[in-house]
Amino acid sequence: GEDVEQSLFLSVREGDSSVINCTYTDSSSTYLYWYKQEPGAGLQLLTYIFSNMDMKQDQRLTVLLNKKDKHLSLRIADTQTGDSAIYFCAESIRRDKIIFGKGTRLHILP
Amino acid sequence: DGGITQSPKYLFRKEGQNVTLSCEQNLNHDAMYWYRQDPGQGLRLIYYSQIVNDFQKGDIAEGYSVSREKKESFPLTVTSAQKNPTAFYLCASSILGDPDIDTQYFGPGTRLTVL
Secondary structure (H helix, E strand, O other): OOOEEEOOEEEEEOOOOEEEEEEEOOOOOOEEEEEEEOOOOOEEEEEEEEOOOOEEEEOOEEEEEEOOOOEEEEEEOOOOHHHOEEEEEEEEEEOOEEEEOOOEEEEEEO | OOOEEEEOOEEEEOOOOOEEEEEEEOOOOOEEEEEEEOOOOOEEEEEEEOOOOOOEEOOOOOOEEEOOOEOOEOOEEEOOOOOOOOEEEEEEEEOOOOOOOOOOEEOOOEEEEEO
């Protein structure tokens, strides 16, 4: 079936890199997404990667895709207190359907 | 200033009452979606619409209804038939004209509490 799995919590010291991992099941996914949700707010699109790419970098964000293992990761360099949020991994199943993971809550330690 | 707006931000309802959540977008997006988010859970799709006057049920449509009379508006009604309506409701929209990009953009959400 269609499923996206990610760990629920991650704690990282300020200034270190954060790596949030995600696995998905549908090998026909065209796009994979990372969204950020701050408390009480909607989801903000951070970045996305097309399924024929291995890596995408955007300022402090690096997305790695291992299509063989169906594994997606988001690396946040130089993690700041403003990065504290829930991060959702999502895969595009078809044009009108996206499957979301349960989200990883990123906690920043001083 | 383009975007997706949802109102109200907080909504309280007595048990047995219907309530309608508003979602408006001025992005000229074709498709609109309603999701429900519960604590510690991912997003679950309630309804979606690709064009005006047409909509489809998502994974958890029971107890909800929608309409799409205008391209920019997709209101969600939570009926008294919904057994556990307290949740955070998110509206999203996307362009369907480009077959390669289905990115969904989200509104700020409405938190519904049933008293």
